[in-house]
Amino acid sequence: MMSFCRVQILVLVSLTCLFPATHGWGIDGHFIICRIAQARLSNASADAVKQLLPDYAENDLGSLCSWADRVKFRYHWSPALHFIDTPEKLCTYQYSRDCKDANGEKDRCLAGAINNYTNQLLTYSSESTKAKYNLTEALLFLSHFIGDIHQPLHVGFTEDKGGNTIDVHWYTRKTVLHHVWDVSIIDTSEERYYNSNVENLIDTIQQNITGVWADQVKKWENCNSTETTCPNIYASEGIKAACEWAYKGVTEDSVLKDAYFISRLPIVNLRLAQGGVRLAATLNRIFG
């Protein structure tokens, strides 16, 4: 697993150099969310996921959770679906105002994509419409995008491309604020507290989901209405967290170290947990 991850990380780094504004949680962030989700699936939903995954994935959704980042070149229409931007540094999100791509085309944003792939997957058991879509791709996009929408800076400001144009130092290393939230906080946490083993971090998050967070989990799972999924809620939380935690106190060339890491790590852990719980809840509602 570890050597596999290393190779993937190199691929991602080269991708993110070309598409700095659109990458998602790093490999580990997405892997964690998909692993947490797959462990919470109902039987019907676990069966559907198993059917839809390609054989080489060996029924491990986590192994393909970053597939959507790897097809950004091939599917040139897809990078816009990885994020949402709010204008004028607004700390609120509105679907009708914000869910569009750079050309102003409606629905082409992270929330629109989550609705799109949820609706496609809802045709899973209907023989007549099923053939219209590639539901393997729909599953991989949805799993990735529910992850992305929980990364606070994937619902960030247009002006700085979700923190991609804000140069910072993570301890001694030069990077951008967006990357700190995709990768650096998780990596530093794994190195410091989990013996550099992502499985140990997953175990701890799962223990907290059934422990300290247990009474909040129902609320995370439910949407306000009878909707199958609710990206507008996830996005509203996201821009709020971006303002209150990610952007807060950061300016061009800030040096971020322990004070930032230790105060922001609980937000990252919470968003990873919510992403996993909500991906599972969404898939369970889709597949019954």
Ligand SMILES: *[C@@H]1O[C@H](CO)[C@@H](O)[C@H](O)[C@H]1NC(C)=O
């Ligand atoms: C779900 O599957 C497990 C093992 O595959 C089985 O033991 C259990 O009875 C199933 N539950 C339901 C509700 O079908």
Ligand SMILES: *[C@@H]1O[C@H](CO)[C@@H](O)[C@H](O)[C@H]1NC(C)=O
């Ligand atoms: C919906 O999914 C199709 C198939 O992948 C894709 O071509 C289209 O761009 C998607 N639109 C949105 C808004 O996600």
Ligand SMILES: *[C@@H]1O[C@H](CO)[C@@H](O)[C@H](O)[C@H]1NC(C)=O
């Ligand atoms: C569906 O998408 C997957 C991943 O891109 C691809 O490997 C597979 O061939 C596609 N299936 C069909 C029927 O086109």
Ligand SMILES: *[C@@H]1O[C@H](CO)[C@@H](O)[C@H](O)[C@H]1NC(C)=O
């Ligand atoms: C789990 O919960 C404990 C107690 O609130 C907290 O100290 C710890 O940071 C949490 N860890 C993760 C990974 O969520």
Ligand SMILES: *[C@@H]1O[C@H](CO)[C@@H](O)[C@H](O)[C@H]1NC(C)=O
């Ligand atoms: C969902 O409901 C809560 C509580 O009633 C409300 O505060 C929130 O604004 C609603 N969110 C959306 C996106 O409708």
